[in-house]
Amino acid sequence: MPSHLVQKMHPALQLGGFPRLASRERLFSQQSMWDSGCVLHATAMALALLGLIEEPAVLRWSSKARETKYWRIAEPYYLVGVELSELIDIVARLNWGVRTELLEASHRTVLGFCEVELRQGQLLVVNWRPVGTDFYHAALAVGIEGRTDGTRFTPHALLIIDPAEHSPVMTGYNGRLVYGDTTAKRPVRHALYFTDNEEARQVLLTGAVAIRPPIK
Numbered sequence: 001m002p003s004h005l006v007q008k009m010h011p012a013l014q015l016g017g018f019p020r021l022a023s024r025e026r027l028f029s030q031q032s033m034w035d036s037g038c039v040l041h042a043t044a045m046a047l048a049l050l051g052l053i054e055e056p057a058v059l060r061w062s063s064k065a066r067e068t069k070y071w072r073i074a075e076p077y078y079l080v081g082v083e084l085s086e087l088i089d090i091v092a093r094l095n096w097g098v099r100t101e102l103l104e105a106s107h108r109t110v111l112g113f114c115e116v117e118l119r120q121g122q123l124l125v126v127n128w129r130p131v132g133t134d135f136y137h138a139a140l141a142v143g144i145e146g147r148t149d150g151t152r153f154t155p156h157a158l159l160i161i162d163p164a165e166h167s168p169v170m171t172g173y174n175g176r177l178v179y180g181d182t183t184a185k186r187p188v189r190h191a192l193y194f195t196d197n198e199e200a201r202q203v204l205l206t207g208a209v210a211i212r213p214p215i216k
Contacts, residue, residue, distance in 0.1 A: 017199060033164070036081030039125060040074045041163035042140040043087060046123045046211040049142070052096050070094065084127055084138075084207045097214030104207035107190065111179055114208055115155055118144040123211045126158065128177075131190050131202040139163065141208070142172060165195050177203070 014020040019027040044056040053070060055062045060071050073093050077086065088100050103113045110126070117124050124141040139162040146155035160175035161168065168174040179191035192200045 035079050037078045038163050039082040039084070039087055039127075039138040040078060040090075042125045042138050042161070043074075043091070043211070044070065045140050045161055045163070046125065047096075047098070049123060050098065050211070050213045052098065066096075084125070084209050087125065087209055091211070099210075099212040099214070101210040101212070102207065103209075107205045110205040110208050111191075113210075114141055114158055114205075115144065117208075117210045118158070125209045125211065126160070126177075126205060127207045128191075128193070128203040128205045131204060136206065137164065139175060141177075145176065160193075162195065165197060177205075 009015065012022060013027065014022060014024070021027055041056075044053065044059055047053045047070065048056040053059065053064070053066050055064060055067055059067045062068065062071075073090055074082075077090070082090070084102055084104060088102055091098050091100050103110060105113075114124055114126060118141060125138055126141045127136055127138045129136045139160045141158045142161055143159035144155045145157040145159055146153050148154075156178060158177040158179070159173040160177055161173055162175040165174045174195060176194045177191050178194065190202045190204050193203045194200050
């Protein structure tokens with residue numbers, strides 16, 4: 001008789017789109033999911049894009065002066081997390097001339113703020129939470145996506161580099177936060193966040209920090 005490949009899994013493991021427990025909670029505990037360093041990782045990438053640090057990927061072990069200074073200031077926050085208001089203070093303590101602006105407001109207002117900053121070529125550390133949860137996550141907004149009609153550009157998504165996802169491959173982003181038309185009469189209640197590794201999630205933007213280069 002021909003042989004057949006059989007997989008016998010632990011009985012507590014519930015299969016489906018993602019491995020889950022009987023409680024329906026996800027099983028997979030990704031390395032670094034326990035820390036709260038997303039704001040700090042996003043900020044390091046922003047500083048690198050501004051030409052202020054050179055080694056964001058290995059910043060913790062870098063021997064370069066600026067990387068060492070950033071890690072010394074950031075380390076106490078790494079496991080406990082950083083509020084956006086605290087991020088303003090961290091950047092100021094670097095004393096590199098980086099300009100910041102914080103906005104914590106409604107989802108729709110934060111989207112409008114992000115649109116204006118991205119159109120001006122700025123970077124943003126954006127903060128959101130999945131609908132129905134109190135879990136907050138931050139990532140770096142590096143671009144904006146939309147459609148053109150003649151000379152009119154209608155944006156519909158923020159392009160994100162998410163430090164919790166795999167590195168972007170052949171693109172400049174690894175996440176898209178699709179939010180629809182902010183000029184619609186009905187309020188935009190949430191956005192849909194897409195990555196290569198997750199199904200779409202409904203998220204609410206809660207705040208953003210614009211990271212602007214030093215004035216020359």
